[in-house]
Amino acid sequence: MRITSIKAVPISYRVPQGQNVRLGIGRAVKRDAVLVKVTTDEGLIGWGEAHHGRCPGAIAKLIDTTISELAVGMDAMNVVGVWQRVYQMQLASHGMGYAATMALSGLDLALWDIRAKAAGWPLYRLLGGASKPIKAYAGGISLGWQAPDSLAQEALSYVAQGYRAIKLRVGDNPRDDVARATAVRKAVGDTIEILVDANTGYTVDDVRRVMPAYDELQIGWLEEPFPAQDYRSYQTAASLGSTPLAAGENHFTRFEFTRLIEDRAVSFVQPDLSKTGGVTEAMRIAGMVYAWKLSFNPHTSATGINMAATINVLAAIDAPGYFEGDVAKHNPFRDEVGGVPYQLDTDGCVKPSEVPGLGVEINEAFIDAHPLIEGPCYV
Numbered sequence: 001m002r003i004t005s006i007k008a009v010p011i012s013y014r015v016p017q018g019q020n021v022r023l024g025i026g027r028a029v030k031r032d033a034v035l036v037k038v039t040t041d042e043g044l045i046g047w048g049e050a051h052h053g054r055c056p057g058a059i060a061k062l063i064d065t066t067i068s069e070l071a072v073g074m075d076a077m078n079v080v081g082v083w084q085r086v087y088q089m090q091l092a093s094h095g096m097g098y099a100a101t102m103a104l105s106g107l108d109l110a111l112w113d114i115r116a117k118a119a120g121w122p123l124y125r126l127l128g129g130a131s132k133p134i135k136a137y138a139g140g141i142s143l144g145w146q147a148p149d150s151l152a153q154e155a156l157s158y159v160a161q162g163y164r165a166i167k168l169r170v171g172d173n174p175r176d177d178v179a180r181a182t183a184v185r186k187a188v189g190d191t192i193e194i195l196v197d198a199n200t201g202y203t204v205d206d207v208r209r210v211m212p213a214y215d216e217l218q219i220g221w222l223e224e225p226f227p228a229q230d231y232r233s234y235q236t237a238a239s240l241g242s243t244p245l246a247a248g249e250n251h252f253t254r255f256e257f258t259r260l261i262e263d264r265a266v267s268f269v270q271p272d273l274s275k276t277g278g279v280t281e282a283m284r285i286a287g288m289v290y291a292w293k294l295s296f297n298p299h300t301s302a303t304g305i306n307m308a309a310t311i312n313v314l315a316a317i318d319a320p321g322y323f324e325g326d327v328a329k330h331n332p333f334r335d336e337v338g339g340v341p342y343q344l345d346t347d348g349c350v351k352p353s354e355v356p357g358l359g360v361e362i363n364e365a366f367i368d369a370h371p372l373i374e375g376p377c378y379v
Helices: 056-071 079-091 097-119 148-161 174-188 204-216 231-237 253-262 278-291 304-316 364-368
Strands: 003-014 030-040 045-050 134-139 165-169 193-197 245-247 323-326
Touching: 003 056, 003 097, 030 056, 030 097, 045 097, 045 304, 056 079, 056 097, 079 097, 079 278, 097 278, 097 304, 134 148, 134 193, 134 304, 148 165, 148 174, 165 174, 174 193, 174 204, 204 231, 231 245, 231 253, 253 278, 278 304, 304 323
Parallel strands: 134 165, 134 323, 165 193
Antiparallel strands: 003 030, 030 045
């Protein structure tokens, strides 16, 4: 079965006024995604998602040109071979680095979608897994920088939906971050897991100031206090309290995860399938994480494609951590690109779809109705 075409489809929507969550990377004004459509000579079509990297048009152009030139004509079943060719010809040799990894991620997801469809199996089964409940937390673009009382009420609404864990956006300033986390803990009680994500907004001194409060509040993890490449700060911060650190959504390929893991600063490892190299690389990283007795908790991205693929991968590994549920009030990329990709059960868990492939049926009419909107997604 040969790959006959690879086509990137950048899509966007405006965030409705009044739902513009503010967090460490800015105020959300629109959402972008880059879908990847792969067609084969036997008629099977696969869909993947490449992270937009805040430059969806550029990522799409890279897929339509260089990535397509490298992979069209190859055997669609030889997913590892396609991955290695793109890596060798584009990533390993002055080839646009992270942008190329995002582009490759979308292609890899689409090829696994084709492979599982050809087998007539859901992806988790093809990967050797079994359907099982995966615990989920309330995340996505939500629970941002707002008044403590308002944040506590929002958190309670997700607990009412069934979530047993929630993630707050911090990285504003230590005083306000601690006030927000304290208000949420008081509102939800001691049985709900609270996680916090600084979106790279902290300094080491900020962590030194917030850690005593986070320890007392029994925060489950402090995510991305620093930029991904600031390994020394992660090592320093790991000794400042008992709250464990989490990172990985902005680390790319197993090679960067090797250092992240071996530095022994991070306890929760969070690769994003649409960034770090797709299903192929995520499974390799999961094996490394398991060998080091750490926790594998993928970051999810804009659309139901990434979310469905992530649940399948979690169902296929030895010791899955959390699935990041997207609780944004308005996200048609989650709900309408391929149908709602998961359902939360009464225990706060999700399960993979039984539909062959990644488990989503793409609505191309919806995609056509949401062309790329130029401009920044966060301001």
